[in-house]
Amino acid sequence: VSQDRKQYWEERLRANAGLRGVGHISHSYSWNGWAYRVKKRGLHRLVRLARLDMPRARVLDIGSGTGFGIEFWLSRGVASVSGVDLTDHAVEHLRINFPELLFFQGDIGDPQFDLPGAPFDMVSAMEVLFHITDDNRYRRAFCNIKDALRPGGYLVFSDNFLRHGELRTAHQASRRHEDIMAAVREAGLEPVKRIPMFMFMGYPVDTTNARRQQIWRRTVGRAARSDRWGAVFGFLLAPVELVATAVASEGPTVELLLCRRPAVTV
Ligand SMILES: C[S@@+](CC[C@H](N)C(=O)[O-])C[C@H]1O[C@@H](n2cnc3c(N)ncnc32)[C@H](O)[C@@H]1O
Numbered sequence: 085v086s087q088d089r090k091q092y093w094e095e096r097l098r099a100n101a102g103l104r105g106v107g108h109i110s111h112s113y114s115w116n117g118w119a120y121r122v123k124k125r126g127l128h129r130l131v132r133l134a135r136l137d138m139p140r141a142r143v144l145d146i147g148s149g150t151g152f153g154i155e156f157w158l159s160r161g162v163a164s165v166s167g168v169d170l171t172d173h174a175v176e177h178l179r180i181n182f183p184e185l186l187f188f189q190g191d192i193g194d195p196q197f198d199l200p201g202a203p204f205d206m207v208s209a210m211e212v213l214f215h216i217t218d219d220n221r222y223r224r225a226f227c228n229i230k231d232a233l234r235p236g237g238y239l240v241f242s243d244n245f246l247r248h249g250e251l252r253t254a255h256q257a258s259r260r261h262e263d264i265m266a267a268v269r270e271a272g273l274e275p276v277k278r279i280p281m282f283m284f285m286g287y288p289v290d291t292t293n294a295r296r297q298q299i300w301r302r303t304v305g306r307a308a309r310s311d312r313w314g315a316v317f318g319f320l321l322a323p324v325e326l327v328a329t330a331v332a333s334e335g336p337t338v339e340l341l342l343c344r345r346p347a348v349t350v
Contacts, residue, residue, distance in 0.1 A: 086191065090170055092255055097173045106149035115308040118318025119285050120152060122325045126281045127156060127240065130342050133277055134206065134238040138162050141205045144232060146192050147212030149174055154182055166201055168192065192228055193221030203234035209241040217257045226271035236347035239273060242281055245339050248292050258289055273343040280335025283328040285321055288336035
């Protein structure tokens with residue numbers, strides 16, 4: 085099973101260079117480019133709450149893929165950032181693209197996982213943890229992350245936080261909000277703040293309204309597949325998204341959660 089999972093990502097990343105491999109695989113490069121801009125702003129907004137002392141902060145990015153998280157942290161001016169990915173493919177490319185940084189191959193859900201370079205002030209895991217379909221390994225991932233954080237350190241990650249029952253496919257488990265929060269708390273992390281990453285640019289997975297999903301597929305979903313329409317829709321929707329995600333407390337699609345390892349553990 086573990087080999088299958090690794091092989092899936094090795095093949096997906098190898099066959100789809102850049103943002104299509106790590107972003108939404110059926111969406112065009114132009115669309116994923118806009119989606120990643122919105123994602124970056126959301127991450128920035130949430131991470132500000134951690135009040136990190138950037139020039140001193142030591143960060144680990146999990147499931148780095150093509151390096152979205154790595155570039156994000158470099159742009160914030162952190163003291164150091166390193167990355168872990170399940171695939172040799174991602175690790176090889178990251179080492180070439182960021183020769184001064186350290187990258188490791190590893191599975192964050194592994195029962196024994198020593199993160200080299202720990203403890204960290206911040207760990208990020210963007211669009212990674214919901215790909216761990218085994219519930220024990222999912223819970224284990226939070227424990228591994230907590231162990232890698234210094235007391236008072238933060239984790240930021242994305243997930244779907246479903247309000248209406250879970251949804252599982254071969255390589256993704258969209259869990260219920262309460263199950264995710266339970267995994268976070270059981271690991272000894274405290275949720276700090278959750279914000280939507282997208283309101284309209286992501287498939288509305290967290291709704292019971294089938295009509296809404298159908299409308300999304302026929303409009304945004306269709307445009308997102310095309311390079312030309314993806315560029316037009318992305319350009320028009322991105323500013324709307326920035327406002328909508330800033331005012332809404334929850335969204336119908338992927339969200340970001342900031343959590344903290346308590347400063348004093350008893
Ligand atoms: C959807 S991509 C996201 C990449 C990047 N974080 C981003 O936001 O663009 C998921 C990445 O996580 C990696 N991954 C999947 N499962 C993992 C695991 N259990 N441990 C570490 N990395 C994993 C995959 O190889 C892939 O590079």
